[in-house]
Amino acid sequence: MVDVPVAAAITDVALMNASQMGMKALGAGMAVGLTGIGAGVAEMAIGSAAVGATAENKDVFGLVLLLTVIPETIVIFGLVVALLLIF
Amino acid sequence: MLTPRQMSRLLIVASKDRMGTVVNELYRRHLFHIEDFVDQASPEYEGFKIGTPLAGATEAATDLVNVRAIENTFSIESEAIVAKTRAAQTDMVGRIEHELPAITKEVEALTGRRARLEAGIKENEQKIAEITPFASIPLDLDLYYGYSRFVVFAGYVARDVSIAVPNEKFYLKGKSQNFIVVVAPLEHRAEVERVLQEASYQAVTIPAESGTPQSRIDFYSGQISAAKKEIEEIQVKIDGIKQKHAEFLVACEEILKCKVEQTEAPLRFATTNETFVAEGWVPTESVAEVTQALEQATGGKIFVKELSVDYEHDSVPVEYDNPSFAKPAQMLMDVYSRPKYTELDPTLMVSIVFPIFFGLILGDVGYGLLLLVMSFGLRKFMTGDEGTMLLKVLRNASISSIFFGLLYSECLGFALPWSPIMFSRHLKIGAHAVGHGPEVPELMILAIWIGLLHITLGRVLGMANHARQDHGAHRTKAILANAGWICVMWGILMVIWSMVPMPYMPNFTTLPKLVLTLNITALIGVVMLVAGVLFIARESALEIVELPTIISHVLSYARIVAVGLSSVAIAMVINFIAIGMLIEPQLKSLTIIGVLFIVMGVVVFLIGHALNLALGILGGGLHSIRLHYVEFFTKFYKGGGKKYSPFGLKRRFTED
Numbered sequence: 001m002v003d004v005p006v007a008a009a010i011t012d013v014a015l016m017n018a019s020q021m022g023m024k025a026l027g028a029g030m031a032v033g034l035t036g037i038g039a040g041v042a043e044m045a046i047g048s049a050a051v052g053a054t055a056e057n058k059d060v061f062g063l064v065l066l067l068t069v070i071p072e073t074i075v076i077f078g079l080v081v082a083l084l085l086i087f
Numbered sequence: 088m089l090t091p092r093q094m095s096r097l098l099i100v101a102s103k104d105r106m107g108t109v110v111n112e113l114y115r116r117h118l119f120h121i122e123d124f125v126d127q128a129s130p131e132y133e134g135f136k137i138g139t140p141l142a143g144a145t146e147a148a149t150d151l152v153n154v155r156a157i158e159n160t161f162s163i164e165s166e167a168i169v170a171k172t173r174a175a176q177t178d179m180v181g182r183i184e185h186e187l188p189a190i191t192k193e194v195e196a197l198t199g200r201r202a203r204l205e206a207g208i209k210e211n212e213q214k215i216a217e218i219t220p221f222a223s224i225p226l227d228l229d230l231y232y233g234y235s236r237f238v239v240f241a242g243y244v245a246r247d248v249s250i251a252v253p254n255e256k257f258y259l260k261g262k263s264q265n266f267i268v269v270v271a272p273l274e275h276r277a278e279v280e281r282v283l284q285e286a287s288y289q290a291v292t293i294p295a296e297s298g299t300p301q302s303r304i305d306f307y308s309g310q311i312s313a314a315k316k317e318i319e320e321i322q323v324k325i326d327g328i329k330q331k332h333a334e335f336l337v338a339c340e341e342i343l344k345c346k347v348e349q350t351e352a353p354l355r356f357a358t359t360n361e362t363f364v365a366e367g368w369v370p371t372e373s374v375a376e377v378t379q380a381l382e383q384a385t386g387g388k389i390f391v392k393e394l395s396v397d398y399e400h401d402s403v404p405v406e407y408d409n410p411s412f413a414k415p416a417q418m419l420m421d422v423y424s425r426p427k428y429t430e431l432d433p434t435l436m437v438s439i440v441f442p443i444f445f446g447l448i449l450g451d452v453g454y455g456l457l458l459l460v461m462s463f464g465l466r467k468f469m470t471g472d473e474g475t476m477l478l479k480v481l482r483n484a485s486i487s488s489i490f491f492g493l494l495y496s497e498c499l500g501f502a503l504p505w506s507p508i509m510f511s512r513h514l515k516i517g518a519h520a521v522g523h524g525p526e527v528p529e530l531m532i533l534a535i536w537i538g539l540l541h542i543t544l545g546r547v548l549g550m551a552n553h554a555r556q557d558h559g560a561h562r563t564k565a566i567l568a569n570a571g572w573i574c575v576m577w578g579i580l581m582v583i584w585s586m587v588p589m590p591y592m593p594n595f596t597t598l599p600k601l602v603l604t605l606n607i608t609a610l611i612g613v614v615m616l617v618a619g620v621l622f623i624a625r626e627s628a629l630e631i632v633e634l635p636t637i638i639s640h641v642l643s644y645a646r647i648v649a650v651g652l653s654s655v656a657i658a659m660v661i662n663f664i665a666i667g668m669l670i671e672p673q674l675k676s677l678t679i680i681g682v683l684f685i686v687m688g689v690v691v692f693l694i695g696h697a698l699n700l701a702l703g704i705l706g707g708g709l710h711s712i713r714l715h716y717v718e719f720f721t722k723f724y725k726g727g728g729k730k731y732s733p734f735g736l737k738r739r740f741t742e743d
Binding site: 072079 | 424639643646716717727
């Protein structure tokens with residue numbers, strides 16, 4: 001008679017764990033995806049301006065590359081959060 | 088090694104009649120970087136004028152233009168030609184005088200003929216276009232003109248028309264346009280014109296030809312094909328000349344370029360009526376060599392003096408001084424910016440760290456070997472200086488990839504027969520995935536450690552750069568500010584270590600607590616942090632807003648793990664789709680459709696890995712170099728040095 005609730009409880013725990021894993025995966029996906037979109041939007045304008053500036057004067061390549069990749073930090077943070085969530 | 092090659096400023100003065108000898112000697116030595124003389128630039132050069140070119144400058148320039156024009160006709164590119172033998176300068180001078188005019192004449196005759204033929208083809212095509220509308224009307228072309236009492240209209244109309252006056256009309260309905268020919272007596276001209284205008288008439292020229300339209304079209308088509316055939320023959324002849332003379336032409340170009348550069352050198356010197364003065368830069372170890380050579384060439388009738396260098400105002404040209412294994416990385420430096428003369432040259436560090444980062448990211452024996460083969464195979468096609476350097480960078484990077492591939496135990500996404508020596512990056516993809524899975528936290532810590540050390544190195548170099556370049560109070564402040572950045576970074580770390588235990592990092596959490604919840608290391612950390620911030624603010628208070636970059640720059644090194652893992656994931660997914668899903672199930676019971684699936688699997692495998700390799704080069708290369716440019720260089724490196732380009736030419740096709 002005791003077995004049934006215990007078995008049910010085990011199934012419940014397993015289910016809960018599984019759903020927690022799912023939520024974690026979802027969170028990780030959102031962390032990378034949304035930050036990726038953010039970085040993309042930010043880099044869009046900088047990138048086009050950078051290409052224009054480089055076309056006018058090649059010497060600024062190093063500087064504009066720096067400016068272009070500044071927003072990448074956002075997606076790196078997202079990625080770190082995602083990796084910490086999953087592993 | 089860590090600094091550019093040392094340069095000395097030389098002043099050369101001699102009488103004008105020795106100018107040719109001096110220029111020739113300097114050109115031959117290929118060491119003297121000329122500082123261009125600018126009129127009225129400095130007070131000590133008052134009364135000096137820019138020199139005039141030596142004799143023969145105009146002729147050489149004209150010849151050079153001719154040679155380049157011929158090379159252009161033949162589409163010869165000197166880059167692509169590998170000289171079998173080098174022609175001697177003296178032979179070449181004679182050959183330029185005798186052979187070049189003949190070749191020029193021959194080429195001009197051929198290209199002239201070709202141009203005339205092409206013009207003829209255009210003209211004939213125009214005539215055919217004029218006749219074509221009349222082709223479907225059953226009239227000879229000579230019936231359209233030459234009347235004194237009739238008028239002929241020919242052209243396109245929107246619709247058919249009915250003309251009230253006496254006339255003869257041909258109407259031809261077309262798809263988009265309708266063609267009409269009307270012959271009417273001269274006195275009814277106005278009436279016919281009016282009717283035609285109503286139908287939006289567009290006149291066409293009546294061709295001055297005789298015979299049926301078709302026969303004329305055939306005649307002109309015949310002429311066009313004959314001309315085309317002749318052009319082909321001319322092309323064959325031009326190709327023949329190209330084969331025969333390509334090497335001679337590039338050698339000519341080289342000789343003439345030398346001559347033009349030499350004869351025009353006085354335009355960069357300061358001159359008076361009788362003397363000339365040249366200023367420029369020579370690597371310090373070659374000063375004696377250049378001085379001696381000049382004295383020998385002029386018989387001692389020259390004044391050469393080493394001037395003192397004013398590092399604040401002189402822009403000293405920069406030549407790298409690196410051991411041979413680090414030379415390819417100079418290309419990566421030039422893409423960013425050449426170091427200033429007074430600055431530390433980080434090429435050596437880039438040449439060591441870049442391949443390590445690349446290997447850590449790609450880390451796959453299979454891809455590494457493919458890249459290694461590629462870097463050797465492409466040598467035939469990329470012969471330029473930069474191309475060769477790029478391939479050498481690629482070679483070093485691929486060797487590093489193989490090394491780390493062995494450590495990671497990875498080959499095209501499969502595991503090698505041993506378990507990973509370093510942290511595992513094997514993901515659990517596919518139905519029978521076993522094992523531990525990737526050790527992501529450990530890899531992340533590794534990346535963070537790399538970042539911490541790399542950034543600290545950058546800051547230390549920054550201190551050294553400020554110590555070399557700045558003076559007075561600013562120097563101390565700048566050095567302390569850099570030390571402050573290091574203090575803040577390690578201070579934050581000390582605080583974190585005292586609060587959270589982390590794998591592969593010092594654990595200070597067990598130390599007894601002294602004040603509030605802080606133990607001794609945490610207190611040291613806080614002191615370092617505060618002191619660091621003060622040092623930074625002393626140099627420039629605005630820098631305080633940059634403090635968060637300490638964290639973001641260190642975390643940025645996580646990309647070494649992230650990009651690497653994504654590359655592993657793609658490789659494993661390709662293997663799973665190609666082998667696990669397409670090939671393996673079919674091998675159990677082979678059918679005809681099964682063979683098709685297997686072929687498909689092989690295709691997926693090849694295309695997938697080719698794509699992943701391309702992504703691997705991009706990801707590995709770009710992210711590694713970005714970590715240098717953004718995270719490393721911003722700590723100490725400005726760049727903006729002037730390239731050392733000595734007067735002279737590296738000859739490829741000729742010799743003195």
